[in-house]
Amino acid sequence: MNQMDLSLIDWSRAQFALTAIYHWVFVPLTLGLGLIMSIMETFYYRTKDEKWKRTAQFWMKLFGINFAVGVATGIILEFEFGTNWSNYSWFVGDIFGAPLAIEGIFAFFMEATFIAVMYFGWEKVSPKFHLxxxxxxxxxxxxxAWWILVANAWMQYPAGMHFNPDTVRNEMNDFWAVALSPMAVNKFFHTVISSWMLGAAFVAGISSWFLLKKRDTAFALDSIKIASVVGIVGIAISFWTGDGSAHQVAQKQPMKLAAMEGLYEGGNGVDLVGFGVLTPGKQYGDDKDPFLFSIPIPKMLSFLAVRDLNGYVPGINNIVEGGYDTPQGTALSIEEKMAKGKVAFAALANYKEAKRTGNSELQVESEAQLRENMPYFGYGYFQSPADAIPNVPLVFYAFRVMVILGGYFLLLFIVMAFFAYKKQFEKVKWLQWVSLLSIPLAYITSQAGWVVAEVGRQPWAIQDILPVSAAVSDIETSSVQITFFIFLALFTAFLIAEISIMVKQIKAGPAKN
Amino acid sequence: MDYSFYQHYWWFLVSLLGGILVFLLFVQGGQSLIYALGGKKEEDLNRLVGSLSKKWELTFTTLVTFGAGFFASFPLFYSTSFGGAYWVWMLILFSFVLQAVSYEFISKKGNFLGKNTYKAFLFLNGLLGPILLGAAVSTLFYGAEFIINKENLIGAKPVISSWQNPWHGLEAVANPWNVILGLAIFFLARCLGSLYFINQIDKDTVRKKSRKQLLINAIGFLVAFLPYLIHLLLKNGMTEDPATGIISVESFKYWHNLLAIPWALPLLLIGVVLVLYGFGRSIFQTKYTKGIWFAGIGTILVVTILLLIAGYNHTVYYPSLSDMQSSLTIANSSSSLFTLKAMSIVSLFIPVVIAYIWYVWRALDKK
Structure with missing residues (x-):
């Protein structure tokens, strides 16, 4: 009767997702465009050719417009951990707070300080200092990005901590296991370097517009040359890190992998779905075929997941029902995990009671029972095994959008580089149009990646430890609804303003000689 | 160095960050003065906004780091206050979000909402930011209505911190002392903003108007802050028995704290004198432009000491008005020893950060 209001959980998730989605509209451009404009200024520093200064300054203008909204949306995300996920803030704040604080001390001040020099320092500091x-x-x-992705990776793969029953929270016991977890390292490279791709697509697209308009062509062609190389490097490394990421997901978050593939029945030598259409309304436990149509790539999922063409990959049904072999032993069913989670709950309650009453024997016994069942603690919150399954269609399609568009961009950047370095780009109108129209596709690719990562790990706030239903703050749903719509209106207004300002700045073009 | 040392060290860092943040609110104070100082002259308004635009990110970043520092070192406060006083923190967020975009968009063509809207946003942040932050900080002394029960996490309704009224932080205005500190911080920010303009804007009319604003707002600050300080030092506080963890009421708690920490009272007085010196000399000596530094350092000292006596000496730094034993102290709300130690190593780099900020600030302020 007294359980958390489901609509509160959904609205809190919606608000966080809204903020994260908007934040991620701006951040990848900051990372990608930032790299490109830095390369351009480096050319200026080395050659002393004023054209590179004008080129760098043009892209810096766009960088600044974009940067501001990224900063604004970023602070909201940080505060929302407290305002909307207060249980979470206590339960794992001991681990999660540290990367955020370190991010503030090291990264934010560095950005905030030196961006002022970047904009206001051209005439006040030496070229070397400016560069x-x-x-x-x-x-x-x-x-x-490093520290925030460390924090995010930790939520997907908790490491370097133990549960303290006295404080009723998880506490860090190995900083480096958190800061350098394989998932964090891979996630960092995948996220940051894929942002280079977005920055490159943006620069190439805008530069193509100049070519279509037959204006500032030398500037545009120089920009395209750099962008196409950055794009090729970015997307190629993103494929490599993406493969690493999928492999890690297979080991640590098998349910997410199953959702990414729409895989209900696993097995050995499982095919990868190159493309497919899911059967609408398909649910765990029904007899419907998961696919209306699919193009399989034989045995490839097994190879990607376990590096063995005949390796075993569990599907959603297998994960829910358990009983298959894993390196750690026979997999438990979700129901068994739920039972163990509830044992952990009872053991914690007994531990606290034993401590209050001074019953040391019960205290030791309860603590041992708690430790044994702690890996399944989060499952104790589930009402049914189906609670463990994320939104399969959203994850499945988002994954395909990301991968297919990633392949498209690799091809596009190669073609761009070919024509750019052959000095023929100016003549290839269709490529200029394609480059320009591909800008939104780069954003869709990037957002799709996050949808896979974040929707795929639902219902967990922290994998196996805390579901979102137990992480949420106890506030009225109406309060969250109001702030949701305020944020929606604000962010949308800022996005419109940003696009409008960017369009004006782009039309103004780079400074003249 | 034991657990208690690290808890106290992190409370000191959070207090120092709070002190620096209040100093850097000169940006907000300056924003709240743009109409008063710039009048209808577009050139003056642009100059004021342009000058602040080089510094706003430092205030913003300090606020973010203050929040993150609190999260990392005292997560139970983050969880309880942010999740409970939802509306206060959301309003603070809204006002700072408006600020963040305004500086970048205001002077750009095609800014969709128009230049005047962004000016209004800056003014709004200058008005609301200091008042709300001041009122929120005041609840560290005057308390809030919450109950904490960590064992609820495994209950039917998993809620560790429950707010005990539906206002979610807005009820803080019902306590006039919270409002008074909010106003005191607002006037202080305007004083510091005036001092900043006196220091940065080399134009007689702006400096003259800034000195006038400084006088008016210094009076406002003193009228609000002195009664607050006196009331704070005379009021009851809550204290924790370090042996049992039991919390009880102690008369004149904050006054006792000032006396119990030998360096606190002298530093507080030095801070007050520096603030008054910075104000006074800037008001009465028309060629003097360095008041920002005295008043700024004084502000950092005063705010840091006030935050220190909120938490040191076994003081409850976030009193619960609903259940005294739910109140937060630095001992019962901090991160683990391991985390505090790890972050303490990181904190050793803070002087490097301050050094490069200082260096860059000087480089950009070169004529």
Whole structure:
């Protein structure tokens, strides 16, 4: 009767998702464009050719417009951990808070300080100092990404901590296991370097517009040359890190992998779905075929997941029902995990009671029972095994959008580089149009990646430890609804303003000689 | 160095960050003065906004780091206050979000909402930011209505911190002392903003108007802050028995704290004198432009000491008005020893950060 209001959980998730989605409209451009404009200023520093200064300054203008909204939406995300996920803030704040604080000390101040030099320092500091400041601004943004992705990776793969029954929270016991967890390292490279792709697509697209308009062509062609190389490097490394990421998901978050593939019945030598259409309304436990149509790539999912063409990959049904072999032993069913989670709850309650009454024997016994069942603690909150299954269609399609568009961009950047370095780009109108129209696709690719990562791990706030239903703050749903719509209106207004300002700035073009 | 040392060290860092943040609110104070100082002259308004635009990110970043520092070192406060006083923190957020975009968009063509809207946003942040932050900080002394029960996490309704009224933080205005500190911080920010303009804007009319604003707002600040300080030092506080963790009421708690920490009272007085010196000399000596530094350092000292006596000496730094034993102290709300130690190592880099900020600030302020 007294349980958390489901609509509160959904609205809190919606508000966080809204903020994160808007934040991620601005951040990848900061990371990608930042790299490109830094390269351009480096050319200026080395060649003393004023054209590179004008080129760098043009892209810096767009960088600044975009940066401001990224900063604004970023602070909201940080505060929302407290305002909307207060249980979470206590339960794992001991681990999660540290990366955020370190991000503030190291990264935010670096960005905030040196961006001022980047914009206001051209006439006040030496060219060397200015160049260093530009790189440090981008370095600060990248460092910021490092720490926030450490925090995010930890939520997907909790490491370096133990549960303390006295404080009723998880506490860090290995800083480096948190800061350098394989998932954090991979996530960082995948996220940051895929943002280079977005920055490259943006620069190439805008530069193509100049070519279509037959204006500032030398500037545009120089920009495209750099962008196409950054794009190729970015997307190629993103494929490599993406493969690493999927492999890690297979080991640590098998349910997410199953959702990514729409895989209900697993097995050995499982096919990868190159493309497919899911059967609408398909649910766990029904007899419907998961796919209306699919193009399989034989045995490839097994290879990607376990590096063995005949390796075993569990599907949603297998994960729910358990009983298959894993390196750690036979997999438990979700129901068994739920039972163990509830044992952990009871053991914690007994531990606290034993401590209050001074019953040391019961205290020791309860603590041992708690430790044994702690890996399943979060499952104790579930009402049914189906609670463990994320939104399969959203994850499945988002994954395909990301991968297919990633392949498209690799091809596009190669073609761009070919024509750019052959000095023929100016003549290829269709490619200029394609480059321009591909800008929104780069954003869709990037957002789709986060949808896979975040929707795929639902219902967990922290994998296996805390579901979102137990992480949420106890506030009225109406309060969250009001702030949701205020944020929606604000962010949308800012996005419109940003696009409008950018369009004006782009039309104004780079400074003339 | 034991657990208690690290808890006290992090409370000191959070207090120092709070002190620096209040100093840096000169940006908000300056924003709240743009109409008064700029009048209808577009050139003056642009100059004021342009000058602040080089510094706003430092205030913003300090606020973010203050929040993150609190999260990392005292997560139970973050969880309880942010999740409970939802509306206060959301209003603070809204006002700072408006600020963040305004500086970048205001002077750009095609800014969709128009230049005047962004000016109004800056003014709004200058007005609301200091008042709301001041009122929120005041609840560290005057308390809030919440109950904490960590064992609820495994109950039917998993809620660790429950707010005990539906106002979710807005009820803080019902206590006039919270409002008074909010106003005191607002006037202080305007004083510091005036001092900043006196220091940065080399134009007689702006400096003259700034000195006038400084006088008016210094009076406002003193009228609000002195009664607050006196009342604070005379009021009851809550104290924790370090042996049992039981919390009880102690008369003149904050006054006792000032006396119990030998360096607190002298530093508080030095801070007050520096603030008054910075104000006074800038008001009465028309060629003097360095008041920001004296008043700024004084502000950092005063705010840091006030925050220190909120938490040191076994003081409850976030009193619960609903259940005294739910109140937060630095001992019962901090992160683990391991985390505090790890972050303490990180904190050793803070002087490097301050050094490069200082260096860059000087480089950009070169004529």
């Amino acid at each position: 260093a400041s530009t790189w440090l601004t981008v370095g600060g943004a990248t460092l910021s």
